Amino acid sequence: MAVLEIKDLHAQREGKEILKGVNLKTGPGEVHAIMGPNGSGKSTLAYTILGHPKYEVTSGDILLDGESILGMSADERSKKGLFLAFQYPTEVAGVGYSHFLRTAYNALSKSLGDQNREVFLTVREFQNYLKKNLDQVGLRHDFLSRYLNEGFSGGEKKRSEVLQMAVLQPKISILDEPDSGLDIDAVQAVAKAISQVSRKDATVIVITHYARILKFLDKLDYVHVMAQGKMIKEGPKGLADELEQKGYAWLGIQDATEQPAS
Numbered sequence: 003m004a005v006l007e008i009k010d011l012h013a014q015r016e017g018k019e020i021l022k023g024v025n026l027k028t029g030p031g032e033v034h035a036i037m038g039p040n041g042s043g044k045s046t047l048a049y050t051i052l053g054h055p056k057y058e059v060t061s062g063d064i065l066l067d068g069e070s071i072l073g074m075s076a077d078e079r080s081k082k083g084l085f086l087a088f089q090y091p092t093e094v095a096g097v098g099y100s101h102f103l104r105t106a107y108n109a110l111s112k113s114l115g116d117q118n119r120e121v122f123l124t125v126r127e128f129q130n131y132l133k134k135n136l137d138q139v140g141l142r143h144d145f146l147s148r149y150l151n152e153g154f155s156g157g158e159k160k161r162s163e164v165l166q167m168a169v170l171q172p173k174i175s176i177l178d179e180p181d182s183g184l185d186i187d188a189v190q191a192v193a194k195a196i197s198q199v200s201r202k203d204a205t206v207i208v209i210t211h212y213a214r215i216l217k218f219l220d221k222l223d224y225v226h227v228m229a230q231g232k233m234i235k236e237g238p239k240g241l242a243d244e245l246e247q248k249g250y251a252w253l254g255i256q257d258a259t260e261q262p263a264s
C-alpha cells in the first residue's frame with residue numbers, strides 16, 4: 003500500500019523544460035487515467051517519476067509514502083515498488099524471459115519485505131504462477147523460453163509489459179499507453195489485469211488516448227488531463243467519454259505541437 007504524491011513538479015530534458023508544475027496524488031487501490039494531446043508531457047512524467055537519468059527535476063517534489071524519492075536512482079525506486087510499463091518497450095538480447103521475471107520478482111519481494119507476497123521456492127512453482135498470468139494476458143506458454151521482448155510483435159511487447167506488472171505486483175504501476183497496437187480482445191485482457199492488480203490495494207496509473215480501455219476497468223477513480231506540461235483538468239470516469247466525443251479544444255487546449263503563446 004502506498005501513496006504517491008507529486009507536488010508542483012518541474013522537469014527538463016536536455017535543457018528543455020517539459021513538466022511545468024505537475025500536481026497529482028494517488029492512494030492505495032486507486033486507478034487513475036492520464037489523458038492529453040500528443041507532446042503534452044505524459045511519458046516525460048512517467049520517466050521522471052521512475053527516475054530516468056535523462057530527466058532532471060528542477061523544482062517540486064515526488065513523495066512516496068511521504069518520503070521524497072528524488073535522490074534515489076531508478077533501481078532504488080523500483081525496489082520501493084514503483085513500476086513503469088514503457089510506451090515503446092525495448093528488446094533485451096540474451097536475457098531469458100522466465101529467468102528475468104523470477105529474478106525481478108524475488109528482488110522486489112526481498113526489498114519490500116512484505117509478508118503477504120507469495121513465496122515461490124522452486125522454478126516449477128514460479129513457472130506455474132507465470133503460466134496463469136500468461137493466460138491472462140494472452141501470451142503463449144512458449145514465451146517463457148524466449149528472450150525478453152526479442153522478436154515479440156508490437157502487441158506481444160505490450161502484453162509482455164502488462165504481464166510483468168501482473169507478475170511483479172508492484173505497489174505503484176504506471177502503464178504508458180498499454181492499449182496502443184493491441185487487438186480488440188487484448189485491450190479487454192489488459193484492462194482485466196489492471197483491475198486485478200488494483201484489487202490488491204496497488205495503485206495503477208494508465209496513460210492512454212482512448213476511453214475504450216478505461217470502459218473495461220472494474221473501477222476508475224480519476225481521469226486527469228495533461229496539457230503543455232501541466233494537469234489542467236480532473237474528473238470522474240465520464241470525463242474520458244466526454245473527451246472522446248468533444249476532443250480537447252473545449253478545454254482551451256491548442257494543438258499540442260504548437261508552442262504556447264506565452
Ligand SMILES: Nc1ncnc2c1ncn2[C@@H]1O[C@H](COP(=O)(O)OP(=O)(O)OP(=O)(O)O)[C@@H](O)[C@H]1O
Pocket residue numbers: 015016018020038039040041042043044045046047089
Ligand atoms: N530530448 C528532447 N529535446 C527536446 N524536446 C523533447 C525531448 N524529449 C521530449 N521532448 C518534448 O517534450 C514534449 C513531451 O513529450 P512526451 O513524450 O512526454 O509527450 P506525451 O504526452 O507522452 O506524448 P504522446 O501522447 O505522443 O506519447 C514533446 O513536445 C517532445 O517533443
Ligand SMILES: [Mg+2]
Pocket residue numbers: 044045046089178
Ligand atoms: Mg507518450
